[in-house]
Amino acid sequence: MADDKKSLALGLRRRDPELLDRLIEQYQYRLFRYLLYITGNRERAEDFFQETWIRVLERGHQYDGKSKFEAWLFSIARHLVIDWQRQKKAQSLDALTNPDEGAPLEFADDDPSPLHLVLSRESEETVQASLGKLPAIYREVLLLRFQEELGLAEIATVLSAPISTVKSRLYRGLEDLRMLLAGEAA
């Protein structure tokens, strides 16, 4: 496993095009899902998806081969989103998405809702509606913990935040999601 990471780091340093093709194939779903979770917008997620891989190409030498590649990948994607939001005069992802500090991101875009396009089953629509009501900072940690199954320390790396922050967001997000799915007000 450690050897895999090291050879990955070497390949990224060399900007090996075959390796990058493979990585894009391998991580496309997980990266797109993550971007959709944090941007709440399908088209924007597509743009950031491409920009993230360009950044991986350009900054591949910064991957140390010690941490999980996906944690590094998500961290790059997250920084791109935050930079874009800063350009829109926001301080950070938190400032935009924290319900106490600003309006939450819209999970869906224009009509018809992109998420309606991607969801088919009725139960998924319920989950979609509930996730849409959750601020992005909670959606993000829930995804990283329960779908990506990253450890708390890895999530903290992605978020560049202390583990205590990760935990508090997870507890709050999980509680809100439970209440939303149960039909209670979050």
Added chain:
Amino acid sequence: MSQELHARAERLIAQERVEGISTADQLWLRQHLADCASCAARASATEQAIRSLRGWSVAMPPALASRTQFRVRMRAEQLRGEPRWRMVWAACGISWAFGAATAPYVWRGLEWAGHRMGLPNIIWELGFGLWWALPAALVAVILLMENAGRSSEADWKRQEN
């Protein structure tokens, strides 16, 4: 059953899923859930929320991966060209510095050679000008060649799209 016990159970239900709990806490929680219907329902709802989250899927936009691969390869090509450009600019800088440092000697040398050969002043002065302009002329040729390459690459991209 006291409120404190329910509060502890609620805390452990979430903690178990978020960061894990000790074996002793697990045993206590199992026992409590067996005796308390409301906490058991809460545990079940929490588990259901996580299951729903894990089961939620996203449809990939068509050809997003291949479009991205194409863009990444294009950018990789550009990046491969950058060190070459740095070399060109470095060579120009060195050439200019060397030229500035040796200009008086070259001037005198050309003047001496021009007089020895009986050439009109304008000829060896033009020679001096040419000696100065040579690096810039070389860079101009490289730039023209590079631009020609870029425009054919743009044509190729348009055809790809």
